[in-house]
Amino acid sequence: MPPATTPSSPEVKLSRPAQVAEEIKTWVVSQRLRDGDRLPGEAELIERFGMAKGTIREAMRILEAQGLIRTRTGPGGGSFVHEVSRQRAKALLGNYFYFKNLTIDDIYQMRVALEPELVASLAGNLSETVLSQLEANIAEYSRPARTLDEERQQHVDSLRFHAILADQSGNALLSFVIDFMVNLLSDLTVYRKLYSPPNIELWEKGRDHQVRLVAALRDGDADGARAIMRDHMQTAWTLMRGQEAEMLRQFIPERRSG
Amino acid sequence: MPPATTPSSPEVKLSRPAQVAEEIKTWVVSQRLRDGDRLPGEAELIERFGMAKGTIREAMRILEAQGLIRTRTGPGGGSFVHEVSRQRAKALLGNYFYFKNLTIDDIYQMRVALEPELVASLAGNLSETVLSQLEANIAEYSRPARTLDEERQQHVDSLRFHAILADQSGNALLSFVIDFMVNLLSDLTVYRKLYSPPNIELWEKGRDHQVRLVAALRDGDADGARAIMRDHMQTAWTLMRGQEAEMLRQFIPERRSG
DNA sequence: ATCTATTTGTACGTATGTATT
DNA sequence: AAATACATACGTACAAATAGA
Numbered sequence: 001m002p003p004a005t006t007p008s009s010p011e012v013k014l015s016r017p018a019q020v021a022e023e024i025k026t027w028v029v030s031q032r033l034r035d036g037d038r039l040p041g042e043a044e045l046i047e048r049f050g051m052a053k054g055t056i057r058e059a060m061r062i063l064e065a066q067g068l069i070r071t072r073t074g075p076g077g078g079s080f081v082h083e084v085s086r087q088r089a090k091a092l093l094g095n096y097f098y099f100k101n102l103t104i105d106d107i108y109q110m111r112v113a114l115e116p117e118l119v120a121s122l123a124g125n126l127s128e129t130v131l132s133q134l135e136a137n138i139a140e141y142s143r144p145a146r147t148l149d150e151e152r153q154q155h156v157d158s159l160r161f162h163a164i165l166a167d168q169s170g171n172a173l174l175s176f177v178i179d180f181m182v183n184l185l186s187d188l189t190v191y192r193k194l195y196s197p198p199n200i201e202l203w204e205k206g207r208d209h210q211v212r213l214v215a216a217l218r219d220g221d222a223d224g225a226r227a228i229m230r231d232h233m234q235t236a237w238t239l240m241r242g243q244e245a246e247m248l249r250q251f252i253p254e255r256r257s258g
Numbered sequence: 259m260p261p262a263t264t265p266s267s268p269e270v271k272l273s274r275p276a277q278v279a280e281e282i283k284t285w286v287v288s289q290r291l292r293d294g295d296r297l298p299g300e301a302e303l304i305e306r307f308g309m310a311k312g313t314i315r316e317a318m319r320i321l322e323a324q325g326l327i328r329t330r331t332g333p334g335g336g337s338f339v340h341e342v343s344r345q346r347a348k349a350l351l352g353n354y355f356y357f358k359n360l361t362i363d364d365i366y367q368m369r370v371a372l373e374p375e376l377v378a379s380l381a382g383n384l385s386e387t388v389l390s391q392l393e394a395n396i397a398e399y400s401r402p403a404r405t406l407d408e409e410r411q412q413h414v415d416s417l418r419f420h421a422i423l424a425d426q427s428g429n430a431l432l433s434f435v436i437d438f439m440v441n442l443l444s445d446l447t448v449y450r451k452l453y454s455p456p457n458i459e460l461w462e463k464g465r466d467h468q469v470r471l472v473a474a475l476r477d478g479d480a481d482g483a484r485a486i487m488r489d490h491m492q493t494a495w496t497l498m499r500g501q502e503a504e505m506l507r508q509f510i511p512e513r514r515s516g
Numbered sequence: 517a518t519c520t521a522t523t524t525g526t527a528c529g530t531a532t533g534t535a536t537t
Numbered sequence: 538a539a540a541t542a543c544a545t546a547c548g549t550a551c552a553a554a555t556a557g558a
Contacts, residue, residue, distance in 0.1 A: 015319075015322070015329070015545085016545075016546075017319055017545095018319075018322070018323070021323075035357070041522090041523065041524085042523075042524065042525095043523085051546080051547085052546055052547040052548065053547080053548075053549090054312050054315070054545090054546070054547070054548090055545085055546065055547080057312070057316060057524090057525085058315060058316055058319045061273075061275055061276075061316045061319050061320050061323070062319050062320070062322070062323040063323075064273065064276070064320070065276070065279070065319070065320040065321075065323040065324055066323055066324075066350060066353055067353065067354075068353060071273065071524070071525095072523085072524080072554090072555080073522090073523060073524040073525070073553070073554045073555065074522070074523060074524075074553095074554050074555030074556060075520095075521065075522040075523065075554095075555065075556045075557075076522080076523085076555080076556060076557095077522075077523050077524060077554080077555070077556090078523065078524075079524090083357045084353050084354040084356075084357060086354070088354075089350070089351060089353075089354035092324060092347070092350045092351070093347060093350070093351055095324055095325065095326060095342050095347075096325075096342040096344070096346075096347035096434070097430065097431070097434075098342075099293070099341040099342060100430040100431075101430075102430060102431055105429075106429040106430065106431050106432070107431060109375065109379070109429055109432060110372070110429075110431055110432055110435070113371045113372055113375045114368070114371055114372070117367065117371045121367070171363075171364040171367055171368075172355065172358040172359075172360060172364065173355070173358075173360055173364050173365060173368055173439075174364070174367060174368055176354070176355075177368070177435060181431075273524095273525085274525075274526080275525095299542090299543070299544085300543080300544065301543090309526080309527090310526055310527045310528070311527080311528075312525090312526065312527070312528090313525085313526065313527085315544090315545085329544070329545095330534090330535080330543085330544080331533070331534045331535065331542090331543060331544040331545070332533095332534050332535030332536055332541095332542070332543060332544080333534095333535065333536045333537075333541060333542040333543060334535085334536065334537095334542080334543080335534085335535070335536085335542075335543045335544060336542095336543070336544080337544090
C-alpha cells in the first residue's frame with residue numbers, strides 16, 4: 001500500500017512501533033495485498049515480530065491513523081487493508097497547512113490556474129444527471145438569504161458547486177487538489193466568518209457565471225467553459241479579498257497572547 | 259494543531275485511542291499550543307482521561323503518525339507539538355494516491371497549468387544564490403550519462419530543478435503541490451524505469467529550456483519565464499508519454515495474479 | 517434468542533532504556 | 538558518575554464485540 005515513497009531514509013529515527021508499522025507496510029506491498037484483504041491477527045504478528053502485544057497494537061494504530069487499515073473485533077475480525085479515503089487524505093493534508101497560514105491569494109492563485117482547465121476537460125463529458133445536480137445546487141442560493149446562518153450555508157453551497165465538478169474529473173490528482181481547496185475555503189468561510197457578501201453585485205455576477213458555465217458544459221463548449229470559469233475565479237477572488245479586508249477593519253487580529 | 263477539519267462527523271466510528279487522539283488535538287488547539295510546546299506527560303494524561311497507559315500510548319502514536327507530535331524520553335522529555343513536516347505530508351498524501359493509479363497525463367495536466375504560473379510569480383524575485391543553485395543543478399545533467407544508473411540519476415536531478423523552484427514560492431499551497439508532483443514523477447521514473455530518453459532531441463531541448471528559463475528569471479521577465487515553462491512542460495510531457503508507450507511495448511503489464 | 521468460539525480492546529504491574537542534571 | 542525523570546517495552550489477565558451454531 002505504500003509506494004515506497006521516495007527516500008524515507010532522511011526521516012531521523014523511528015520509534016519501535018513505527019518501525020514495525022513500516023515493516024508491515026512493505027510486507028503488505030510485497031504480498032500484493034489489496035483493498036479488503038486481511039492482515040495476520042495480533043497473535044500471529046506478536047509471534048512473527050517477536051514483540052509484545054502493546055508494541056504491535058501501537059504499530060497497527062499508526063497504520064490506522066494513516067488510513068491504511070481498518071480493524072474489526074469478533075470472529076473473522078482482524079485488520080484489513082483499506083484504501084485511504086479522500087476524506088482522510090484531506091484531513092491529514094489539512095494538518096500540514098494548519099501551520100502554514102494560507103491566504104486567500106494563495107488559494108486563488110491555484111484555483112485560477114486549475115479550475116478553468118478542469119471545466120475545459122469536462123465540457124461535453126458530463127451526464128445529464130450531474131448537470132441537473134449542478135443546477136439544483138445553484139438553486140440553493142438563488143434566493144436571498146433570510147438569516148445570517150442561511151447566508152453562511154449559501155456561501156458553503158456555492159463552494160460545493162466546485163466540489164461536484166472536481167468529483168467528475170477522471171484526473172484523481174486534479175480532482176483531489178480542487179476538492180481540497182474547496183474545503184480550505186469552506187473552513188475559512190466558517191471560521192473567519194467570510195460570508196455576507198460586501199458586494200452584492202459581484203455575488204450575483206458569480207451566480208450568473210455558474211449558470212452560464214453549466215450551459216457551456218452541456219453544449220460541449222470547452223473554450224467557452226474555460227473562459228467563464230476564468231472570469232468566475234477572478235470575480236470570486238475579488239469578492240473574497242474584499243471580505244478579508246472587511247474583516248480586518250472590524251476585528252483586531254487575535255494573535256497569540258503570550 | 260488540527261483546524262477542526264470541516265465535518266469530521268461522517269467518519270463512521272473511531273476506535274477508543276482514536277477518540278482520545280481527537281480529544282487531545284482539540285485540547286491542544288484550545289490551549290493555543292504552538293510548535294515546541296510540551297503536552298502533559300503520560301501519567302497525567304492517564305489520570306485526566308481515566309484510561310489505561312496502553313490506550314493513551316496508542317493515542318499518542320496516532321498523533322505521531324500524523325506528524326503532529328514528537329516524543330522524547332528522559333527528564334524534561336515527553337510529547338511535544340510538532341509542525342507537520344513537508345516530507346511527512348507528502349508521504350501521507352502519497353498513500354492516498356497509491357491506490358489511484360495516476361497516469362503521466364494526469365500529472366502533466368496539472369504541471370502545465372501550475373508551473374508556468376509559478377515561474378511567472380518568481381521572476382525577478384530570486385536571490386543570486388538560488389539562481390546559481392539552479393544553474394549548478396542543470397550542470398549535473400549537461401554531460402551525457404555513462405551508465406544506466408547515471409541516466410536515472412540525471413532524470414531525477416532534472417526533476418529536482420522544479421523542486422528548487424517550488425521551494426521558492428511564497429505560496430505554500432502551490433509550493434507543496436508542485437513539490438509533491440515532482441516526487442510522484444521521481445517515483446514513477448525509478449519504479450517504472452522511465453528514463454533513458456527515447457528522444458535525445460527532446461531531452462536536449464528541455465535542458466535548453468531550463469537554461470533560458472534561468473535567464474528570464476534573472477531578468478525579471480515574468481511573461482518570458484511563463485512562456486518558456488509552458489513550452490518546457492509540453493516538451494517533457496511528450497517525452498514522458500513516449501517513455502510510457504515504450505514501456506508498454508517492452509513488458510506485459512503485471513497485473514495481480516489471482 | 518442463547519451460547520460459544522474467535523479476535524480485538526482494556527487494564528496493570530514490572531522491568532528496561534535514555535537523556536538530563 | 539550517579540541519581541532522576543521520563544518514555545518504552547513486555548506479559549498476563551480479563552473485558553467487549555461479533556459471527557455462527
